[in-house]
Amino acid sequence: MEERMDNNCFEEKHEELRSEWKKEEDHLEQCVAVIQNNINDYTEKLKMIRDETKELYDNYRSNNPELHNDLVIGLSMQSDMERALNKNLSAIEKPYFGRIDYVEHEENEIQDSDKKNPDDKIYSLYIGKNGISKSSTDIVIVDWRAPVSSVYYDSETGESSYLSPYGDPIFISLNLKRTFEIGDSKLIDYYDTDVIANDEFLTKYLSKNKEVVLGEIIATIQKEQNEIIRDTPWHNVIVQGVAGSGKTTVAMHRISYILYNYKEKFRSDEFYIIGSNKMLLNYITGVLPNLDVYNINQMTMVEFLNILLNKDFDIKKNKYVLKDNFSKQSQIKKTGNEIALNKFKGSLSFVKALETYINDYEIKSLKPDSIVYHNKEVYSQSEILGFLDIFKDKPLQEKIDLLNKRLSSKIRLVNEKEQQEKETISIELKKFKDYFGKKSMKINLIEIYKNFLQDLILNQQNYINLNYDIPEEQVIRLLIDNFDNKIIDLYDLAMLAYIKKRLKLTIDFEQVSHIIVDEAQDFGVSVFYVMKQLFHDCTYTIMGDITQNIYYDTGMNDWETLKEEVFYPDKDKFYVLAKSYRNTVEISNFASKVLKQCTFKTYDIEPVIRHGKEVSITKSANQQEMVSKVIDIISTNHKDGYTTIAIICRTMEETRMVHENLKKYIEVEGLTENMEDMNFTNGIMVLPIHMTKGLEFDSVILWNPDCNSYEATDADAKLLYVAITRALHELHIVYKGELAKLLS
Numbered sequence: 001m002e003e004r005m006d007n008n009c010f011e012e013k014h015e016e017l018r019s020e021w022k023k024e025e026d027h028l029e030q031c032v033a034v035i036q037n038n039i040n041d042y043t044e045k046l047k048m049i050r051d052e053t054k055e056l057y058d059n060y061r062s063n064n065p066e067l068h069n070d071l072v073i074g075l076s077m078q079s080d081m082e083r084a085l086n087k088n089l090s091a092i093e094k095p096y097f098g099r100i101d102y103v104e105h106e107e108n109e110i111q112d113s114d115k116k117n118p119d120d121k122i123y124s125l126y127i128g129k130n131g132i133s134k135s136s137t138d139i140v141i142v143d144w145r146a147p148v149s150s151v152y153y154d155s156e157t158g159e160s161s162y163l164s165p166y167g168d169p170i171f172i173s174l175n176l177k178r179t180f181e182i183g184d185s186k187l188i189d190y191y192d193t194d195v196i197a198n199d200e201f202l203t204k205y206l207s208k209n210k211e212v213v214l215g216e217i218i219a220t221i222q223k224e225q226n227e228i229i230r231d232t233p234w235h236n237v238i239v240q241g242v243a244g245s246g247k248t249t250v251a252m253h254r255i256s257y258i259l260y261n262y263k264e265k266f267r268s269d270e271f272y273i274i275g276s277n278k279m280l281l282n283y284i285t286g287v288l289p290n291l292d293v294y295n296i297n298q299m300t301m302v303e304f305l306n307i308l309l310n311k312d313f314d315i316k317k318n319k320y321v322l323k324d325n326f327s328k329q330s331q332i333k334k335t336g337n338e339i340a341l342n343k344f345k346g347s348l349s350f351v352k353a354l355e356t357y358i359n360d361y362e363i364k365s366l367k368p369d370s371i372v373y374h375n376k377e378v379y380s381q382s383e384i385l386g387f388l389d390i391f392k393d394k395p396l397q398e399k400i401d402l403l404n405k406r407l408s409s410k411i412r413l414v415n416e417k418e419q420q421e422k423e424t425i426s427i428e429l430k431k432f433k434d435y436f437g438k439k440s441m442k443i444n445l446i447e448i449y450k451n452f453l454q455d456l457i458l459n460q461q462n463y464i465n466l467n468y469d470i471p472e473e474q475v476i477r478l479l480i481d482n483f484d485n486k487i488i489d490l491y492d493l494a495m496l497a498y499i500k501k502r503l504k505l506t507i508d509f510e511q512v513s514h515i516i517v518d519e520a521q522d523f524g525v526s527v528f529y530v531m532k533q534l535f536h537d538c539t540y541t542i543m544g545d546i547t548q549n550i551y552y553d554t555g556m557n558d559w560e561t562l563k564e565e566v567f568y569p570d571k572d573k574f575y576v577l578a579k580s581y582r583n584t585v586e587i588s589n590f591a592s593k594v595l596k597q598c599t600f601k602t603y604d605i606e607p608v609i610r611h612g613k614e615v616s617i618t619k620s621a622n623q624q625e626m627v628s629k630v631i632d633i634i635s636t637n638h639k640d641g642y643t644t645i646a647i648i649c650r651t652m653e654e655t656r657m658v659h660e661n662l663k664k665y666i667e668v669e670g671l672t673e674n675m676e677d678m679n680f681t682n683g684i685m686v687l688p689i690h691m692t693k694g695l696e697f698d699s700v701i702l703w704n705p706d707c708n709s710y711e712a713t714d715a716d717a718k719l720l721y722v723a724i725t726r727a728l729h730e731l732h733i734v735y736k737g738e739l740a741k742l743l744s
């Protein structure tokens with residue numbers, strides 16, 4: 001009897017599931033039909049628009065403004081139509097990945113299931129990578145960036161809320177959260193979850209081999225990542241995330257989110273992505289078209305500063321050489337003075353000292369003393385100083401122009417009161433025209449910078465009294481010598497850009513509304529301070545990991561100064577991402593072991609549970625044996641289906657040597673003269689550590705990390721940490737002699 005009941009229950013349940021499955025299948029079929037219909041419709045319309053614009057183009061005469069307007073409108077319609085078509089084309093195979101069912105209610109009105117109001121409208125929304133509509137009012141699939149989609153990433157079933165497009169909370173009861181697996185427009189599976197993108201679903205996704213462009217993670221965005229993606233662009237966001245925690249990925253999704261939700265406020269060409277090298281930039285921005293983001297500016301910090309300096313300081317023309325920390329010299333021990341200089345350049349003291357010098361320079365140029373005219377004080381010193389204070393953010397040239405204009409009107413007033421003739425007034429005005437300085441001053445950035453450096457030596461007490469950490473004279477002399485010998489670095493460029501901004505009237509600093517800095521720990525706080533001064537109204541998304549600071553002396557080893565003294569601790573947001581999505585548990589544990597031996601503050605890594613092979617460590621008798629071992633590993637990797645493999649070396653010189661040796665036996669990606677110009681590709685790459693930053697490979701072989709190449713120092717630990725955490729599935733260490741202490 002009991003058995004029969006059980007069977008009945010089972011049958012009922014089974015029937016329920018079958019019917020639910022059928023409903024989902026039908027729904028999917030309807031969505032696919034809508035998308036297919038859109039595709040047909042847009043294809044036809046696009047053909048028409050193309051034909052029309054072609055005709056307009058063929059008849060175009062530059063003297064016909066009307067035709068010109070039509071052509072511009074036609075081209076813009078064409079590109080809108082192309083976008084709409086592409087959106088539908090890319091949606092057809094996997095139209096959506098999630099569904100949420102909810103009812104809205106008033107605040108504090110908990111929805112008791114017994115007291116459900118039958119009139120409450122149940123919303124059932126399907127969420128996809130692309131928002132798809134049947135008509136302008138009939139939305140079939142909601143875009144993942146829409147405010148309501150946040151519920152899918154953030155909430156568990158039950159009471160919840162999300163923010164409306166205007167920032168007001170909307171209270172809901174979430175009844176269902178469903179995740180779909182769809183392929184080739186067919187339903188493969190679905191399951192209802194409380195915590196979306198649970199480890200099983202995520203692990204399935206993570207265990208795949210990776211492409212040579214960063215992937216989008218729309219379907220598996222995690223709650224803590226979602227919070228960062230959807231934070232407003234009105235304040236700055238700083239993220240500390242362990243290697244592989246998705247910092248770069250989150251930054252790219254955040255751009256997509258901001259541009260979608262704040263269309264009226266931001267244009268994509270006002271956004272700048274700043275990264276540490278071009279290979280990384282190409283890799284990370286490869287995902288943007290997939291996220292519906294186009295026309296973003298992307299550049300290295302050096303390129304960015306060069307653009308800002310424009311004609312005022314041209315490295316090539318002036319025959320300066322940009323110092324590279326990772327060339328041959330990196331293996332040669334730096335002197336104490338060199339280390340002290342690097343630390344100073346990256347610190348806030350450097351730029352604050354320059355700021356003091358420029359403030360002083362400004363006062364000396366303007367000479368803001370009281371102005372007496374016709375026995376009357378027409379412009380008092382306190383009035384001038386008050387004026388300067390109001391316009392303190394304007395460049396000196398603009399202050400001069402404004403002060404001259406203000407003085408002119410005061411002189412005119414005195415003369416008019418004295419009822420002077422027009423000609424006399426104009427002669428008097430001429431006398432004071434350039435009182436505070438010329439309309440276009442000649443400003444030589446190099447000269448001012450050099451004078452500042454000399455001043456640091458000659459008037460050290462001025463700066464020390466202000467509590468800046470100014471290094472000893474020989475350290476500043478080293479900086480002056482380098483500059484005189486035309487050897488400069490990123491920090492010199494930043495200071496020159498700062499001088500330009502403070503003194504010159506320029507349009508080079510306009511049209512920057514949001515800056516995204518990836519691998520931010522590689523840059524000293526002085527650079528961020530300069531950027532903040534250059535772009536007052538701009539906000540920042542700053543992604544980094546102090547544990548991966550490979551520019552140990554100049555870069556950031558903690559976030560405190562940046563948070564407290566460059567940005568606004570009360571207004572801005574600081575997030576920590578602790579989960580690593582990239583590495584297997586075995587690789588993550590190995591990386592943690594290295595970090596445990598260091599004295600610096602580390603952030604704990606929580607790997608997503610995905611197991612792989614143990615890290616292999618092989619000692620060889622000599623270099624030839626090492627080469628053979630590497631070839632063996634690669635051959636096994638190939639058999640296992642791994643497509644991206646990196647042999648990571650310490651220096652550029654070692655990289656070239658290993659490359660030469662390997663290419664005799666296997667096909668390795670070619671090395672270009674300037675490694676910066678290389679592209680991240682499928683296959684086998686030999687790279688120095690600093691070029692692998694931000695990248696990831698199916699398998700990594702760490703080349704000869706012996707005790708001569710890596711000392712047991714914090715700086716070397718950070719380098720090894722970067723190298724180790726590049727590996728997605730397998731990590732191999734091949735060495736001869738004695739293994740570095742940090743690894744043993």
Ligand SMILES: Nc1ncnc2c1ncn2[C@@H]1O[C@H](COP(=O)(O)OP(=O)(O)OP(=O)(O)O)[C@@H](O)[C@H]1O
Pocket residue numbers: 202205206210214215216217220221222225241242243244245246247248249250545548581582693694695696725
């Ligand atoms: N929510 C997620 N779902 C699926 N994959 C994810 C998720 N978050 C991150 N990943 C994957 O983890 C890997 C690491 O991401 P990413 O490169 O953005 O990390 P990172 O923090 O910038 O790393 P690093 O500090 O080493 O540069 C990528 O392959 C990315 O696709």
